[in-house]
Amino acid sequence: MADSCIQSQLTEPGQEGPVTVSISRKVKPGFEADYEAWISGVIEAASEYPGHQGSNVLRPSASTGNRYVLIYRFDSYENCERWESSELRKQWLDKLAPLIEGEAEVQRGTGLEFWFDLPELPVNKHPSPHKMALVLIAVVYVLIMAINLSLGPYLSGVDLWLKTAIIVTLQVLLMTYLVMPRVTRLLKGWLFK
Template sequence: MMEEQAGPVTVSIARKAVPGREADYEDWISRVTAAVSHWPGYQGVNVLRPAAATDYAYVTIYRFSTWEQCHAFEKSEERARLLLELEGMVESEAEIKKVTGLEFWFDLPEVPAQARPSPHKMALVVTLVAYGVVMGLNITIGPLIAAQPLWLKALIMVSAQVLLMTYIFMPQATRLLRRWLFGG
C-alpha cells in the first residue's frame, strides 16, 4: 500500500479485455468514468485504447487532488460494485500503478519502484522537456492549426504535448538522465 502523500495522485490501470468483449469493456469504462467524475477531488481520466505502446491493453489513467480522496473512491461501495461487473470481461488481474505528482513520468522497469528522483530534479527535467515539446509543436503544427478556434488549438496542442511527453520524450529523458536522476 502506498504511504499517504500530499499533492495529486495519478493511478494507471492496465487491463486486457477478453476477445469479443471489447464493446462491453468500453461501456464499463464509460460507466466508471461517469461514477468517478462526481467524487470529491477528481481531476480527470484518460483512456488509452489497445495498441503496441500499451501492450494491447486498455490503460485507464485517473487523477485525484489528494491521496485521501483517491483512497476514498477506491474503497467505496460504488467502485466495488463496478469491479464485480468485470467478471468474464477481462483476461486477468489488472496492473495498477499509483504515483504522486510527477513520478509517473520517471518510472523505469529496471529501477526499483521505491527509488524516486528528488522533486527538484523531476521538476527541472519536466520543465525542459515540456519547453522543447511546446516549442517544437508551435513550430511544426502551430501554423497548420492557426485558423482553428482557440479551444480546438489548445486541445490539439495539449493532447499532442501529453502524448509526446508520456510515450516518447519523458521515457527517453529519464533513461538518458538515469544516473543523475536516481543517483545521489
C-alpha cells in the same frame, strides 16, 4: 541508514500531492465493445467524486502489452481512497468479471512523477528528483517566457491576479497534455538511467 531513507519518504496526510492510478486489464476476445462501455460508465461515476482530476484510457497496443490501461487521478490520497473504497466502485467492479481474463495490474504514483509517466515503464521506474527538478525548471521557464511574450500585449491592461491565473492555467495545461509527454519521451534515455 535505512531509517534515514524512510524518514525522507514520510509525508503528512494531505501533503502527498496528486495520486495517479494506472490499471491494465486483458479483455476477453469479443468483449471489447462491452469493456469500452464499462470504462465509459466507471469514468463517469468516478468523475462525480471529490478531487477527481481526470481519466485517460490507452487501448491495446504493443506498448501496453495488448491490454487496456485505465489511468485516473485524484488530488489527494484521501480522495482517491474514498473512490476506491466506495460502494459505487464495488458495483462497477462486480460487472467486470465476465469481460476480462487474468488479474489486473495496478500501479500508483504521487506528486510530480505523473508528468514523467511512460506507460511502457514500470511504476517504480522514476527519474531521480534532481533530474525531474532540472527538467521542470527548464520547461516551466520556457513556457512562462513563451506565454508572456505571446500574450503579454493582450494582457497588458489586465489585473495582475487575473493575468497570473491565465498564465499559470495555460502553463499547467500545456505541460500536462502537450509538453511533458513529448519531453519525457525525448529525454527518456537520460531521465530513466
